[in-house]
Amino acid sequence: MNKLDRVCLHTITTKPWAIETAARKFSAAGISGISVWREALADRDPVNVQKILDGEGLEVVSLVRGGFFPDTNAKKRKDAIDQNKRALEEAAALSAPLLVLVCGADPGQSLEDSRNQIHDGIAELIPMATDLGVKLGIEPLHPMYADTRSAVNTMKQANDMAEKTGSVQVGVVVDVDHLWWDPDLEKEIQRCAALDKLFAFHICDWNVPTRDFLFDREIMGKGCIPVSRIRKWVEEAGFNGYNEVEIFSNHYWQQDQVLHSL
Amino acid sequence: MNKLDRVCLHTITTKPWAIETAARKFSAAGISGISVWREALADRDPVNVQKILDGEGLEVVSLVRGGFFPDTNAKKRKDAIDQNKRALEEAAALSAPLLVLVCGADPGQSLEDSRNQIHDGIAELIPMATDLGVKLGIEPLHPMYADTRSAVNTMKQANDMAEKTGSVQVGVVVDVDHLWWDPDLEKEIQRCAALDKLFAFHICDWNVPTRDFLFDREIMGKGCIPVSRIRKWVEEAGFNGYNEVEIFSNHYWQQDQVLHSL
Numbered sequence: 001m002n003k004l005d006r007v008c009l010h011t012i013t014t015k016p017w018a019i020e021t022a023a024r025k026f027s028a029a030g031i032s033g034i035s036v037w038r039e040a041l042a043d044r045d046p047v048n049v050q051k052i053l054d055g056e057g058l059e060v061v062s063l064v065r066g067g068f069f070p071d072t073n074a075k076k077r078k079d080a081i082d083q084n085k086r087a088l089e090e091a092a093a094l095s096a097p098l099l100v101l102v103c104g105a106d107p108g109q110s111l112e113d114s115r116n117q118i119h120d121g122i123a124e125l126i127p128m129a130t131d132l133g134v135k136l137g138i139e140p141l142h143p144m145y146a147d148t149r150s151a152v153n154t155m156k157q158a159n160d161m162a163e164k165t166g167s168v169q170v171g172v173v174v175d176v177d178h179l180w181w182d183p184d185l186e187k188e189i190q191r192c193a194a195l196d197k198l199f200a201f202h203i204c205d206w207n208v209p210t211r212d213f214l215f216d217r218e219i220m221g222k223g224c225i226p227v228s229r230i231r232k233w234v235e236e237a238g239f240n241g242y243n244e245v246e247i248f249s250n251h252y253w254q255q256d257q258v259l260h261s262l
Numbered sequence: 263m264n265k266l267d268r269v270c271l272h273t274i275t276t277k278p279w280a281i282e283t284a285a286r287k288f289s290a291a292g293i294s295g296i297s298v299w300r301e302a303l304a305d306r307d308p309v310n311v312q313k314i315l316d317g318e319g320l321e322v323v324s325l326v327r328g329g330f331f332p333d334t335n336a337k338k339r340k341d342a343i344d345q346n347k348r349a350l351e352e353a354a355a356l357s358a359p360l361l362v363l364v365c366g367a368d369p370g371q372s373l374e375d376s377r378n379q380i381h382d383g384i385a386e387l388i389p390m391a392t393d394l395g396v397k398l399g400i401e402p403l404h405p406m407y408a409d410t411r412s413a414v415n416t417m418k419q420a421n422d423m424a425e426k427t428g429s430v431q432v433g434v435v436v437d438v439d440h441l442w443w444d445p446d447l448e449k450e451i452q453r454c455a456a457l458d459k460l461f462a463f464h465i466c467d468w469n470v471p472t473r474d475f476l477f478d479r480e481i482m483g484k485g486c487i488p489v490s491r492i493r494k495w496v497e498e499a500g501f502n503g504y505n506e507v508e509i510f511s512n513h514y515w516q517q518d519q520v521l522h523s524l
Contacts, residue, residue, distance in 0.1 A: 107486035181408035224369035
């Protein structure tokens with residue numbers, strides 16, 4: 001097997017490149033998968049983008065991202081649902097089999113209330129997601145984002161929530177950056193795979209020291225996350241999808257975007 | 263009960279004040295407890311500092327902090343033990359009944375290895391701590407510090423570790439900043455208290471947004487941590503010690519230090 005066979009890049013990783021450039025460069029580097037951030041679509045017609053990606057031999061792995069369901073304001077929760085429905089339509093137009101969910105949190109209410117609103121939001125999307133053939137992937141986020149970005153902060157919580165929906169359409173996205181510290185990670189990865197809900201695997205590394213709450217991720221092997229070990233857990237549990245490289249980094253974005261490090 | 267009866271301030275909270283000033287101001291504000299950071303001692307003789315604090319009617323609640331046991335280098339692990347023994351001597355000289363442990367982590371090894379070294383380090387200190395009558399409090403730190411500051415990142419891990427020592431001298435320090443996101447927090451607080459290991463309770467708030475990995479804590483009530491709710495859990499579990507205000511904040515340190523907000 002070619003070592004790049006199961007490699008996917010997120011457009012955010014090479015954010016300075018327009019998606020047309022990214023598609024050409026990813027393809028030239030021998031990469032076969034792409035996860036598209038909605039920001040990269042801008043005003044483009046996703047059907048046209050899909051044709052470009054297809055022309056470069058790239059498989060669309062996921063659309064990133066939906067979510068942000070919780071809000072103390074009911075009108076804003078409804079707006080979030082509408083926004084997620086648009087994301088589902090875009091995913092279908094792109095032939096993306098998965099919409100990644102950064103679930104959200106509202107610091108004006110308890111984490112339990114936010115989690116209840118996340119559950120309700122996902123439940124409301126399931127019929128449309130099923131019709132369109134797009135799966136919904138709950139991505140648990142690091143507890144450092146529990147204030148505003150996600151009230152789902154461990155693999156166990158994500159598994160519990162996905163299971164509670166009772167839908168095969170809903171599963172979990174494992175991102176090493178968010179979960180590497182979790183003492184129950186291996187066990188919950190196995191549980192997730194046994195539930196047939198391990199939908200995606202995101203990789204990067206944790207910079208030591210990390211200088212920014214969002215945009216200081218590292219390239220695999222340069223930080224302190226045991227990426228290979230977690231990948232082994234995921235693969236031994238039966239996952240055979242892409243290793244998705246998702247690196248947000250002001251440091252790397254300021255440089256020329258090259259793919260030599262893969 | 264006076265509302266300040268069980269309030270303790272950490273010297274780090276009013277870092278710009280020398281400890282003599284802090285003692286005078288805390289006392290004048292009606293505060294009865296002080297937790298002393300080793301940095302605040304500088305070259306002072308802790309016996310003299312204890313007299314000053316006692317003269318102001320302040321009870322020393324803890325010395326902060328020992329720990330930082332893990333290192334890939336055995337010589338450095340031994341140095342850490344020596345450093346912790348000096349901290350125990352200082353705690354005894356100050357009449358501090360507790361040494362707070364920020365346990366440490368070395369990004370050059372696995373979290374499990376770091377945790378094993380933390381266990382071994384604490385085990386080595388127990389005889390001296392017992393002789394001196396100083397307790398050892400494991401403070402679980404937020405997972406955002408799992409790279410270099412602590413491989414103990416949940417209340418459950420701290421309880422497990424304290425229990426494993428088999429010593430009444432070793433317990434746990436609950437800090438809302440580190441643990442507020444943890445879905446098992448209430449349950450593990452109850453377990454900790456049932457084990458007679460709930461040694462201390464630290465409060466502050468989580469700033470939204472937080473702008474610095476270390477020095478951007480908020481005053482209680484101004485952030486998103488349910489401090490009153492967690493305090494209720496702790497007190498219902500039987501804890502009747504101090505509410506220790508521990509706020510690291512570049513923002514507040516740059517201002518005049520006042521205690522009006524208490």
